[in-house]
Amino acid sequence: MTRLTKNIKLLILNDDASDTNQIRNEIDGVDLKIDIQLAKTQKDFIKKIIRFEPSIVIASQEIKDYPAFEVYQDLRNALPFAFFILVVSPEKRGEWQNYSLTGIDAFIPRGNYSLLKLVVAQGFNKKHLEETIHQSTKMMMQSRDRLRSVFNNDLNAIFILNYKNEIMDLNPAAIEFLNARKTDELLGVDISKFVDKQDLKKIRTANASSLRGKKNSCQCIFSFGKKLLRYASINFIPMKNADGIVETVMMICKDITEAYILSERFKMNEDRFMQLADKLPVAIYYNDANGNCLFVNKKWCEYTGLTLQQSLGRGWLKSLVTEDRELLEKSLAARLNRKEDFVIEYRVLDRNGKITWLRSKTSPFIDDNGKLNGFVGSAADITAEKLHAYSLTGAAEI
Numbered sequence: 001m002t003r004l005t006k007n008i009k010l011l012i013l014n015d016d017a018s019d020t021n022q023i024r025n026e027i028d029g030v031d032l033k034i035d036i037q038l039a040k041t042q043k044d045f046i047k048k049i050i051r052f053e054p055s056i057v058i059a060s061q062e063i064k065d066y067p068a069f070e071v072y073q074d075l076r077n078a079l080p081f082a083f084f085i086l087v088v089s090p091e092k093r094g095e096w097q098n099y100s101l102t103g104i105d106a107f108i109p110r111g112n113y114s115l116l117k118l119v120v121a122q123g124f125n126k127k128h129l130e131e132t133i134h135q136s137t138k139m140m141m142q143s144r145d146r147l148r149s150v151f152n153n154d155l156n157a158i159f160i161l162n163y164k165n166e167i168m169d170l171n172p173a174a175i176e177f178l179n180a181r182k183t184d185e186l187l188g189v190d191i192s193k194f195v196d197k198q199d200l201k202k203i204r205t206a207n208a209s210s211l212r213g214k215k216n217s218c219q220c221i222f223s224f225g226k227k228l229l230r231y232a233s234i235n236f237i238p239m240k241n242a243d244g245i246v247e248t249v250m251m252i253c254k255d256i257t258e259a260y261i262l263s264e265r266f267k268m269n270e271d272r273f274m275q276l277a278d279k280l281p282v283a284i285y286y287n288d289a290n291g292n293c294l295f296v297n298k299k300w301c302e303y304t305g306l307t308l309q310q311s312l313g314r315g316w317l318k319s320l321v322t323e324d325r326e327l328l329e330k331s332l333a334a335r336l337n338r339k340e341d342f343v344i345e346y347r348v349l350d351r352n353g354k355i356t357w358l359r360s361k362t363s364p365f366i367d368d369n370g371k372l373n374g375f376v377g378s379a380a381d382i383t384a385e386k387l388h389a390y391s392l393t394g395a396a397e398i
Helices: 017-028 042-052 068-078 090-097 116-153 172-177 197-211 257-279 298-304 315-319 322-335 383-393
Strands: 008-013 034-039 056-059 083-088 106-109 157-161 167-170 216-223 229-240 246-255 283-288 293-296 342-349 355-366 372-381
Touching (some): 008 017, 008 116, 017 034, 017 116, 034 042, 042 068, 056 116, 083 116, 106 116, 197 216, 197 246, 229 257, 283 355, 293 315, 298 342, 298 372, 315 322, 322 342
Parallel strands (some): 008 034, 008 056, 056 083, 083 106
Antiparallel strands (some): 157 246, 216 229, 283 293, 283 372, 342 355
């Protein structure tokens, strides 16, 4: 017999001491941990049903206050996963078995308890399995309810799409995102209908790839007429069934319309800044908070012989004369965290070996929250000034 890991709580209803002892002796022979409670009266039996919550119930006397089938129906409702065993005399067994809704799981002949331990073990296993399945199903349903709640309350627009790009499900945020009034207007509709023409291929390709089991992301424009546009950052997540096969795709759209518009405006301003910077007679540069170059103008490129791409990051340091580069790096390390203007002089060397003396004035770029975002500065050619100073002092030209 399989040993059970869960303790069995057994309640016996019987006022016959001899009969009860036979039941107890038989149960005691079972290789299981069993907690036995005895009820001699109907009142005590009902009380212990509620307080003890037994997993096995053996009733070897009738409950006379109610019709039998009603009593056991009520007990079954109170203990849906208990195993009910009724001890009956041979002449009454047929009568009991005629009740289809009594809730009794097994019948044992009165005085013959040789099969009782087998009935108890098998019955408990069966009910324990039913309870486990029920709890598992209950937890799964609760999990689904929680997921549904998250789905419905998520601020991002969420769509469930099939292989035809048709909307199978969506949350309230998605209805608002597509400028619709209710779910029925959108179910079964191809999501591509709302995507700007230039992004159709992009979104169809991403969905098809997700149906093959790969996560994808992209940015798309959704259009709802000539004037109404929405810009979205989209994640595509494969949705698998119980067999591990991808049936649908979850498409999560984050509305980035405001950020996109601000970005475009920033790019316009950046382009204007770069056009203006390229016309200035001095070198202009913009570095991040760690001293990495983000931008230089054409004048800087003329002085150093480096392109914009070559100057980015720490590339701009390559144009400095070796001795000045080491001094400048030490000076920058000491000044970067100070959030104050500073002036540095150094020499740069172009591809033709021409040395240019530069005087750089750098200012910290601080946002509205007082955070240091980087440095902006200008560098003027002071070579003539240096040569004049050397000629006055008689120093060698460098």
